[in-house]
Amino acid sequence: MGEVAREQIEFDILIVGGGPSGLSAAIRLKQLVPSLDICLIEKGSEIGAHIVSGVIIEPTALDELIPDWRYKDAPLNTSVQHEAMFYLPNELKSINIPIIKSIMPQMNNAGNYIGSLGDFCRWLASEAEALGVQVFPGFAGSDLIVEQDQVMGVIVGDMGLEKDGSQGSSYVPGMELRAKYTLFAEGCRGSLSKKLMQRYNLRQGVDPQTYGIGVKELWEIPQSKFSAGYIQHSFGWPLDDKTYGGSWLYHFGNNFVSFGFVLGLDYENPWLSPFEEMQRVKTHPVIRKHLEGGRRIGYAARALSEGGYQSIPKLTFPGGLLIGDAAGFLNVPKIKGTHTSMKSGMIAAESIVEALNIKQKDPMIYQFRIRKSCVYDELYQVRNIRPAFAKFGTKIATLYTGLDSMVRGKFPWTFHHCLADNDKLKPASLCLKPDYPKPDDKLTFSRESSVFLTNIDHRDDQPVHLKLKNPAIWKTVNLDIFKAPETRYCPAGVYEVIDEHNEDQGPKLQINSQNCIHCKTCDIKDPTQNINWETPEGGSGPNYSGGM
Amino acid sequence: MKVIVPVKRVVDSNIKPLVKSDGSGIEINGVKMSMNPFDETAVEEAVQLKEKNIVTEIIVISIGEIKCQDILRTAMAMGADRGILVTTDQAVESLSVAKILKHFVEKEKPDFVLMGKQASDDDMNATGQILAAKLGWAQGTFISKLELSEGKAKVTREIDDGQEILELTLPAVLTTDLRLNEPRYASLPNIMKARKKPLETVALTDLGIDLKNSLEIVSIKEFSSSRESIIVDSVDALLDKLKNEAKVI
Ligand SMILES: Cc1cc2nc3c(=O)[nH]c(=O)nc-3n(C[C@H](O)[C@H](O)[C@H](O)COP(=O)(O)OP(=O)(O)OC[C@H]3O[C@@H](n4cnc5c(N)ncnc54)[C@H](O)[C@@H]3O)c2cc1C
Ligand code: SF4
Numbered sequence: 001m002g003e004v005a006r007e008q009i010e011f012d013i014l015i016v017g018g019g020p021s022g023l024s025a026a027i028r029l030k031q032l033v034p035s036l037d038i039c040l041i042e043k044g045s046e047i048g049a050h051i052v053s054g055v056i057i058e059p060t061a062l063d064e065l066i067p068d069w070r071y072k073d074a075p076l077n078t079s080v081q082h083e084a085m086f087y088l089p090n091e092l093k094s095i096n097i098p099i100i101k102s103i104m105p106q107m108n109n110a111g112n113y114i115g116s117l118g119d120f121c122r123w124l125a126s127e128a129e130a131l132g133v134q135v136f137p138g139f140a141g142s143d144l145i146v147e148q149d150q151v152m153g154v155i156v157g158d159m160g161l162e163k164d165g166s167q168g169s170s171y172v173p174g175m176e177l178r179a180k181y182t183l184f185a186e187g188c189r190g191s192l193s194k195k196l197m198q199r200y201n202l203r204q205g206v207d208p209q210t211y212g213i214g215v216k217e218l219w220e221i222p223q224s225k226f227s228a229g230y231i232q233h234s235f236g237w238p239l240d241d242k243t244y245g246g247s248w249l250y251h252f253g254n255n256f257v258s259f260g261f262v263l264g265l266d267y268e269n270p271w272l273s274p275f276e277e278m279q280r281v282k283t284h285p286v287i288r289k290h291l292e293g294g295r296r297i298g299y300a301a302r303a304l305s306e307g308g309y310q311s312i313p314k315l316t317f318p319g320g321l322l323i324g325d326a327a328g329f330l331n332v333p334k335i336k337g338t339h340t341s342m343k344s345g346m347i348a349a350e351s352i353v354e355a356l357n358i359k360q361k362d363p364m365i366y367q368f369r370i371r372k373s374c375v376y377d378e379l380y381q382v383r384n385i386r387p388a389f390a391k392f393g394t395k396i397a398t399l400y401t402g403l404d405s406m407v408r409g410k411f412p413w414t415f416h417h418c419l420a421d422n423d424k425l426k427p428a429s430l431c432l433k434p435d436y437p438k439p440d441d442k443l444t445f446s447r448e449s450s451v452f453l454t455n456i457d458h459r460d461d462q463p464v465h466l467k468l469k470n471p472a473i474w475k476t477v478n479l480d481i482f483k484a485p486e487t488r489y490c491p492a493g494v495y496e497v498i499d500e501h502n503e504d505q506g507p508k509l510q511i512n513s514q515n516c517i518h519c520k521t522c523d524i525k526d527p528t529q530n531i532n533w534e535t536p537e538g539g540s541g542p543n544y545s546g547g548m
Numbered sequence: 549m550k551v552i553v554p555v556k557r558v559v560d561s562n563i564k565p566l567v568k569s570d571g572s573g574i575e576i577n578g579v580k581m582s583m584n585p586f587d588e589t590a591v592e593e594a595v596q597l598k599e600k601n602i603v604t605e606i607i608v609i610s611i612g613e614i615k616c617q618d619i620l621r622t623a624m625a626m627g628a629d630r631g632i633l634v635t636t637d638q639a640v641e642s643l644s645v646a647k648i649l650k651h652f653v654e655k656e657k658p659d660f661v662l663m664g665k666q667a668s669d670d671d672m673n674a675t676g677q678i679l680a681a682k683l684g685w686a687q688g689t690f691i692s693k694l695e696l697s698e699g700k701a702k703v704t705r706e707i708d709d710g711q712e713i714l715e716l717t718l719p720a721v722l723t724t725d726l727r728l729n730e731p732r733y734a735s736l737p738n739i740m741k742a743r744k745k746p747l748e749t750v751a752l753t754d755l756g757i758d759l760k761n762s763l764e765i766v767s768i769k770e771f772s773s774s775r776e777s778i779i780v781d782s783v784d785a786l787l788d789k790l791k792n793e794a795k796v797i
Contacts, residue, residue, distance in 0.1 A: 007737065045560075046580050119578050136736060159733045172733045220569060255569075297566055455580070457562040543562055546578010 006155065007175040011039040011134075013352065014153050014179035016141040016192060018042030019051060020117070020338050021324025022185030023124040024065055025345030030131035032353050038133045039177060041156060043140035043518075045457065045539040047125040048118030050518055052216055052302035052544065054248055054258060054335065055117040056080065056109055056231065060374075061342035066127060075123050076113035078252040081229030083109050086286050087398070088237035094286045107334060107405070109231060114252035116547045117338060140535035141192050145176055146199070150361060151319030153178035154192060159537055163461050181352050181363060182320035185345065188303045189520040191534055193326040202313040202322075208420040209307040209328055210386070212245070213521050215278040215491050216260035217450075218298030218547050219291055226255045234287070238280045238434075241393040243267045244386070247281050248335070249290055256547050257290060262335065264306060265421040265525050266390055269431040270485040274301075274521075276436040279444040283437070291443060298548045299450040301491035301519040306332045307417055309383040315370060318361045323348045329375055332386040333401065340375045347373055381408050387415035422529050428483035447493045451515055454492070455543035458514040458536060465536035466494065466513050466522065473530050474509050482527055484509070489525050492517045517542045549659040549696070550605045551594050554649055555587040555623055557616045558669040571767040574669075583619040585731075586664025588626075589724045592731040593694060594662055595627035602696050605629050607656055611640055611648055617747065624742035625734035631745070636752035644759040646678035651755055653683060658719070660701065665690050665723035676723035686720040692727040 013029060015022045018040055026040050044050035057076060062069055069076075086094040125135050142157035153176060160171035184193050188211065197203050228251055235246035244264030251257055261278035282288060305311070305328035312329070315322050323344045330337030351366035370376055384404055389397040404411060439445045468474060478484055479497070486495035486509075496510045518541045523533035559565055559574065560582040566575040583591075597603040608623040610616040611634040620631035634648055653661060666673035680687035692711070693704035705712045706725050716722075734742070752759075780786045790797045 009737065009740075048578075049580065116578070122578070134740070136739065139736060156736065170730055170732055172735050175736060177736075295569075453564065455560075455563045543560065543580050545563065545566075545580065546575075 006173060009039075009175065009177055011177065011179045012037045012356075013039070014177050014182045015040040015185055016154055016182065017185035017187060017190065017324075017326070018044070018047045018125060018135065018137065019121060019185060019187050019324060019341065020124065021187075021326070021341035021345040022183065023047075023121060023128050023345070024061065024342040025183050025185065025323055025349045026128045026133040027065060027124065027131060028346040028349035029352065030128070030133055032349060034132065039179070040128070040133055040135050041139040041141060041154075041177065042135070042137040043535055043538055044137055044541060045543055046122070046137045047135065048122045049137070049543045050541055051118040051121050052214065052300040052519075052548070053117035053338065054250060054260065055115060055120070055338060056250065056336065057113050057115065057117075057120070058336055058339040059111070059113060061339045061346065065342060065346060072127070073123070075119040076115045078114045078228050080109040080112045080114060080231055082227070082231070084232040086232065086234040088234050088284055088286070090237050091284060094234070094284070114229065114231065114250045114258070116253075116258075118544050118548050119546055138539035140538040141186075142174065142535045144192055144195055144199075145178065149318055151182050151196070151317060153182055157535060157538060161463055161537070163463055165463050168461070180356065183345075183348055183352070184320060184322050184326050185324050186326045188305045188325045188328075189523055189533075190326040191523075193322055194523075196317060196320075196322070197313055200314070200317040202315075202317065204314070206313055207307060207310040207417040209305055209311045209313075210417045210421055211265040211303050211524050212262045212306045213265055213274045213301060213303050213489070213491065213519060214260055214262045215274050215301045216258065216299070216548075217278075217296050219257040219259060219294045219296050220255050221257050221291065221294030223255055225290060225293065227251050232286070234281070234284070235394060235398075237284065238277055239263070239394070241395055243269070243272070244389045244394070245277070247278075247287060249287060251290075253547060257294065259287070259291065262304070264389070265303070265521065266419075266424045268424050268426045269434075270425045270428045270482040271431055271433045271488065273434075273436065273488040275447050275450070275491045276434070276488075279439065280436060282443055288443060296445065297453070298545065299453040300542065300544050300548055301517055301521075303520045303524060304335075304337065305330050306386050308332055308386060309376075309379040310387070310414065310416055312379070315367045316363050321348055321351075321363055321366050329379065331378055331382055333382050340378065343373065343375050344370065347375070383409060384411065384413070384415045387417055390417070391415060422525055422527055425482055425485060425525075425527050427481050447491070451492045451517070454517050455545065456515065456517065456541065457543060458516070458540040460514050462537045462540070464511055464513045465534045466511050466516065467532050467534065468509075469530050469532055473528055475506065477527055478509075478530075479507060486522055486526065486531070489521050491519055491521070495522070549597075549603050550607070550656070551597070551603050552607050552609060552649070552653060552656060552658040552661045553587070553590050553594050553623070553628065554609045554611075554645070554661070554663045554675075555591065555619050556584040556664070556667045556669075557581050557610060557612055557619045558584045558667055561585055561668055567768050567770045571769060573765070573768055581615070581618070583622055584664050584667045584669070586666055586668065586724055586726065588731040589726055589728050590662045590664050591623045591626050591628060592729045593724060595732075596729065597696065598627060607632065607658070609634070609649065609652055611636065611645060611752070613637060614749075620747055621739075621742050622734060624745045624747075625739040626732060627738075629745065631747040633747065633749045634752050634755070635749060639761070640759065641761055641763050642672050642674040642678055643762065645675050646682055647757050647759065648752070648755065649675075649679050650682050651757060653679075660718055661721045663721070663723050665725055676721050680721035683719070683721070686716040686718075687722075688714055688716050688720060689723045690725045691722055692725045694722065694728070
C-alpha cells in the first residue's frame with residue numbers, strides 16, 4: 001500500500017495504553033500542570049476491556065496519587081483477611097506452608113486489597129477524565145512516527161480495511177497523533193514497545209525479558225462457601241519440578257472468586273498447555289472445594305513480565321519513554337505489578353514536566369529517577385528469586401527463596417536469565433505428552449466454551465493481525481520439531497493445524513485471528529519468534545466485564 | 549427538515565448477558581454498554597440525509613441514568629447536532645418512553661422521528677408504534693430503504709413475504725431495520741468535536757409527565773441449552789430411543 005495522507009492532531013503529551021501505568025501518568029501530569037493537553041489511547045473498546053490481573057493491589061502508589069481514594073468510590077472494597085500458601089506434592093495432597101509471616105514479611109498481604117483491575121482502571125479513567133485528560137478507547141497505536149530519530153507520536157490504525165488490505169465501504173483512514181512526548185504504557189510485550197526496543201537498542205546489555213502466562217477464571221460461588229478477603233496460592237502439582245508456576249484463588253466482592261494459574265513461559269515441554277494445566281489444577285481438593293457448586297462467569301488470559309531487575313531495558317529515547325509492565329516493572333515473587341506500574345507512571349509524569357521545562361529531547365531524567373525510587377529497590381531485593389527457580393527447580397528454589405528473603409536479597413550475587421523463553425523449548429520427541437482430562441462442564445471446561453466468555457468482538461473481514469515473518473519455517477521448525485506448540489499455548493485456540501492428512505500439500509497452519517484475546521504469548525514463545533503480533537483494528541479483541 | 553432520533557443505552561451486543569443469580573435481572577454492573585444497534589442505524593440514516601442536505605438538524609434523545617451521555621456523545625460523533633438526556637433511575641417501559649418522546653416532539657416540532665424498530669435488550673418493538681398513535685402521525689415500521697421528498701416519505705418495509713413500499717405523508721414516525729445501512733465508525737476528530745456539542749440534561753421528574761409502569765418483570769431465566777444431542781447409528785436405535793427413552797411414540 002502506498003503512503004496515505006493522514007490527518008494530524010497535536011497534543012502536549014500522548015499516552016499509549018489505558019492500564020494502571022498510563023492512567024496514573026495522565027493523572028499525575030494533570031495534577032502537576034493542569035493546562036497540559038493530554039491524550040490517552042486504548043486499543044480495547046472501553047477502558048478495562050483488555051485488562052487481566054489477579055488482582056491484589058498494594059495501595060502504596062494509590063495512596064500517593066489519590067490520597068482520598070477511599071472516599072471516592074474506588075472499587076477496592078475487599079481487604080485481605082486470611083492467607084494461605086500450599087505446596088501440592090500430587091493431585092490429592094497439600095502441605096500448608098506458613099512462610100509468609102515469619103520468613104517473608106514482605107510477601108504478607110495484610111493491608112492490601114482484592115478487586116478487579118479492569119474495574120479499577122475504569123475508575124482511574126473517570127478520575128483522569130474529570131481532570132481533563134482526553135481518553136479515547138477503541139483506538140490502537142499501530143505504528144510509530146519517527147522523524148530525525150525522534151519519536152513524534154503514533155499512528156492510530158485504519159478502520160474498515162478488508163482482509164486483503166483494500167478499503168471497505170466503511171473505511172476510515174487512520175491518523176497521526178503527535179505530541180512533545182509519547183509515553184508507552186502498553187503493558188507486557190507491547191507491540192510498539194517492541195519496535196522501540198529494536199529501533200533504539202533499548203535491551204542492549206541487559207538480560208532477555210522472560211515471561212509468564214496467566215490464565216484466569218472468574219467464579220460466583222454460593223454465599224455459604226464465600227469468605228470475603230480469603231486468599232490462597234499454590235505451587236507444585238500439576239507442574240514438574242523444572243517448570244515454574246502456580247495457582248491463585250481470591251475471594252472478593254459479592255461472592256466472587258478470582259481463580260487463575262500462572263505458568264512460566266520458559267517451560268521446556270512443547271506439549272504443555274497452560275489452559276489445560278489451569279483446568280487440571282482446579283480438580284485438586286484445595287481448590288475444588290472453593291469452586292464446586294458455583295458458576296463460572298468469566299475467562300481471560302494475559303502474559304506478564306517475569307524478568308524483573310535484570311531485564312529492565314533502557315527506559316527513554318528521544319521523544320518518549322516506557323512505563324509499567326511495558327518496561328517490565330513486575331515483582332514476580334509477589335505477582336504484583338500494579339503498584340510499581342502506577343509508581344513508574346507517576347515518576348514518568350514528574351520527569352516529563354522537568355524535561356518539558358528544559359526542552360530535553362530524550363527525557364533521561366526518568367531513568368535516573370527510577371533508579372533512585374522504591375520501584376528499583378523493590379525489584380532489586382527479589383532479583384534472584386525467579387531465576388533461582390529456573391536454575392535449581394521448584395523444591396530447592398523454594399528453600400533458596402526463604403533464605404534470600406531473610407536477608408532481603410542482600411546476597412552479593414545476581415543470577416541471570418540466560419536464554420529467552422522461545423529458546424527454551426525442547427524437541428517434542430524428547431518430551432512426554434501430558435494426559436489432560438476431559439472437561440466436565442461444571443468445574444473444568446473446554447477452550448472453546450471459555451473463549452465464548454471473553455465477549456470477543458473482532459470484525460471478521462479485517463486483515464489478519466498475526467503474521468508469520470517466514471511462512472516456510474512453520475513446517476520445518478514448528479511442526480516437524482515442536483509439533484505445533486502454538487496450538488497448545490494459545491489460550492484462545494487461534495492456531496489450528498488443518499489438512500493434517502493431505503498428502504499433496506501437507507498440513508497447514510490456520511490462524512483464527514478473530515479469536516485472539518491479545519495475551520501476546522505467541523509473540524513471545526514462538527520458537528523462532530516468527531509470529532509477529534500487531535494491533536488489529538481498534539476496539540477488536542475481548543470485552544472483559546466487571547469483576548474480571 | 550428536522551429529525552429527532554431517540555437512542556437507548558443497552559448491554560453491548562458482543563456481551564453474553566449474565567442473569568443475576570437471584571433471577572431479578574441481567575447483570576449490568578461493570579458490563580460494556582453501547583447504543584442499541586437499531587438506533588445506530590437510525591442515527592446513520594439521519595446523518596446521511598444531512599450529508600445530502602435533506603435534513604438540517606438532528607436531535608438525539610436518550611432516557612435513563614446519567615451515563616447515557618456516552619451514547620449521546622457517540623451519536624454526535626457520528627454527526628448528530630445536539631443531544632437531550634432525560635435522567636431517571638427508574639426503568640421506563642415502551643408506553644412511558646413514547647409519552648416522554650411525545651413531549652419533546654411537541655416542543656421541538658421535527659418533521660419526522662427516526663428510531664430503531666426495537667431495542668436489543670428487551671426486543672419490545674413497540675415504542676415507535678405507540679408514539680405514532682399518540683401523536684396521530686403516520687408510521688412506517690421496519691424500513692430498509694428511505695426516500696424523502698417535499699412532505700413525503702417513501703419507505704421500503706421488510707415484511708414476511710417480501711418487501712412492501714409505502715408512501716407516507718409527513719410528519720411520521722419511521723422505525724429502522726438493520727438492513728437500512730451500515731453505521732459508520734466515529735473518527736477521533738469527530739469524537740473530540742462531539743465533546744463540545746450541546747447536550748441538555750433534564751430530570752424526568754421536572755417534565756410533569758404522569759408515568760406508571762403497567763408491566764412487572766417477575767423473573768428472568770437463562771436460556772437453557774441442556775438438551776444433549778447424540779448421533780444414533782441406525783433407524784432401529786432411533787425408534788428404540790423414541791419409544792423407550794423419550795416415550796413419544
Ligand atoms: C494473570 C496476572 C495476574 C496478576 N496479578 C497481579 C496482582 O495480583 N497484583 C498486582 O499488583 N499485579 C498483578 N499483575 C500485574 C499487573 O496486572 C500488571 O503489572 C499491570 O496491569 C501493568 O500495568 P500497565 O499499565 O503497565 O499495563 P496493562 O495493565 O497491561 O495495560 C496496558 C493497556 O494498554 C493497552 N494497549 C497495549 N498496546 C496498545 C496499543 N498499541 N495501542 C493502544 N492501547 C494499547 C492494553 O489494551 C491495556 O489496556 C498480574 C498480571 C497478570 C497477567
Ligand atoms: S493468538 Fe497469540 S496473542 Fe492472541 S490469544 Fe493466541 S497466543 Fe494470545
